[in-house]
Amino acid sequence: MALKCGIVGLPNVGKSTLFNCLSSAKAQAANFPFCTIEPNLGVITVPDERLNKLAEIVHPGQIVPATCEIVDIAGLVKGASKGEGLGNKFLGNIRECDAIIHVIRCFDDDNIIREGGAPIDPEEDKSIIDTELQLKDLETIDAQLKKQEKIANSGDKEAKEALEVLNAYKKALEQGKNARTVAFDDKELQKIAHDLFLLTTKPVLYVANVDESAAKDGNAYSKKVEEMAAAEGAECMTIAAKTEEDIAALDTYEDKKMFLDELGLKESGVDRLIKKAYHLLNLQTFITAGPMEVKAWTFHKGWKAPQCAGVIHTDFEKGFIRAEVIKYEDYIKYGSETAVRDAGKMGVEGKDYVVQDGDIMHFRFNVSKN
Ligand SMILES: Nc1nc2c(ncn2[C@@H]2O[C@H](COP(=O)(O)OP(=O)(O)O)[C@@H](O)[C@H]2O)c(=O)[nH]1
Numbered sequence: 001m002a003l004k005c006g007i008v009g010l011p012n013v014g015k016s017t018l019f020n021c022l023s024s025a026k027a028q029a030a031n032f033p034f035c036t037i038e039p040n041l042g043v044i045t046v047p048d049e050r051l052n053k054l055a056e057i058v059h060p061g062q063i064v065p066a067t068c069e070i071v072d073i074a075g076l077v078k079g080a081s082k083g084e085g086l087g088n089k090f091l092g093n094i095r096e097c098d099a100i101i102h103v104i105r106c107f108d109d110d111n112i113i114r115e116g117g118a119p120i121d122p123e124e125d126k127s128i129i130d131t132e133l134q135l136k137d138l139e140t141i142d143a144q145l146k147k148q149e150k151i152a153n154s155g156d157k158e159a160k161e162a163l164e165v166l167n168a169y170k171k172a173l174e175q176g177k178n179a180r181t182v183a184f185d186d187k188e189l190q191k192i193a194h195d196l197f198l199l200t201t202k203p204v205l206y207v208a209n210v211d212e213s214a215a216k217d218g219n220a221y222s223k224k225v226e227e228m229a230a231a232e233g234a235e236c237m238t239i240a241a242k243t244e245e246d247i248a249a250l251d252t253y254e255d256k257k258m259f260l261d262e263l264g265l266k267e268s269g270v271d272r273l274i275k276k277a278y279h280l281l282n283l284q285t286f287i288t289a290g291p292m293e294v295k296a297w298t299f300h301k302g303w304k305a306p307q308c309a310g311v312i313h314t315d316f317e318k319g320f321i322r323a324e325v326i327k328y329e330d331y332i333k334y335g336s337e338t339a340v341r342d343a344g345k346m347g348v349e350g351k352d353y354v355v356q357d358g359d360i361m362h363f364r365f366n367v368s369k370n
């Protein structure tokens with residue numbers, strides 16, 4: 001289950017700079033709007049201190065962290081939904097993503113061109129991008145409406161439900177709201193809504209890209225971004241992408257730490273961003289620990305033991321018997337699996353166990369059940 005996040009935003013807001021910090025792949029960062037012609041794909045590891053702590057106990061052959069794919073999506077501009085700029089290419093890229101990282105320029109720099117040469121304006125920037133995505137969603141909705149109206153006329157129940165969903169979305173989009181602001185209580189309607197794969201229903205993380213001086217406390221622009229995010233119940237964070245790019249280029253952990261300390265930051269923006277993305281998508285991690293490897297596995301919050309077993313292998317899910325679960329804190333406290341077992345702290349759980357973040361799992365399964 002590779003998690004995929006797409007970075008979007010107007011040209012010259014710092015998307016490629018952010019991508020560079022995130023990924024070892026070097027997207028071209030230059031003072032030119034369409035620098036990223038091809039979507040750039042990078043894979044980053046999800047930082048998790050627990051893996052290292054466990055490895056100190058288990059001494060595995062290797063540590064395998066969870067990964068997250070990041071796509072730097074080429075410049076969205078005003079009119080993009082009608083084919084302006086790079087046309088509709090980027091929309092396909094966004095459609096493939098699980099979440100959107102929306103970068104908004106919150107730094108002044110006369111040398112970096114802002115579209116039209118106007119002063120920095122986070123509100124306008126956000127609304128230009130939102131509008132393009134909303135227009136594209138409206139196109140999807142209108143096409144579906146035509147189709148479903150015909151079917152509904154013949155008295156089809158499902159088509160009538162679809163119309164209910166489509167009309168609710170249409171109303172919101174026409175008011176300039178994102179489709180994610182519309183919620184459906186009914187399970188059937190939720191499914192219809194999901195299957196539309198709208199762009200503005202994807203979870204979004206707003207990133208206010210600030211200068212080094214505002215890395216710790218933000219600035220007036222980033223406060224505005226925070227307000228806008230709060231108004232729609234979305235996640236938001238401030239990052240100094242250019243500075244973080246410099247930090248990412250440093251060789252040693254100690255050097256990076258020192259640089260961050262000087263800025264008054266506890267954690268690199270990249271680490272914060274990935275954690276936020278995980279949270280945004282309701283993702284959690286369970287761990288397997290053995291002599292071969294200590295490995296992080298990604299699952300959706302609320303999943304039960306067999307479903308999580310299926311992340312490792314479908315046979316594990318089909319033939320699931322039980323799961324032996326050690327809480328991370330207990331593993332660290334007692335210092336070995338045997339000691340945890342002796343202390344009676346190892347849980348033996350059945351198919352209804354809801355796996356918790358950080359659980360160290362050992363699945364028992366029966367192959368002949370398959
Ligand atoms: N002064 C300043 N420049 C930045 C910052 N972030 C990015 N830039 C510069 O802005 C220009 C455009 O950045 P880029 O990442 O290519 O923008 P993109 O078009 O959104 O991908 C580059 O010259 C970056 O070095 C920042 O926080 N402060």
Ligand SMILES: [Mg+2]
Pocket residue numbers: 015016017028029035036
């Ligand atoms: Mg770029």
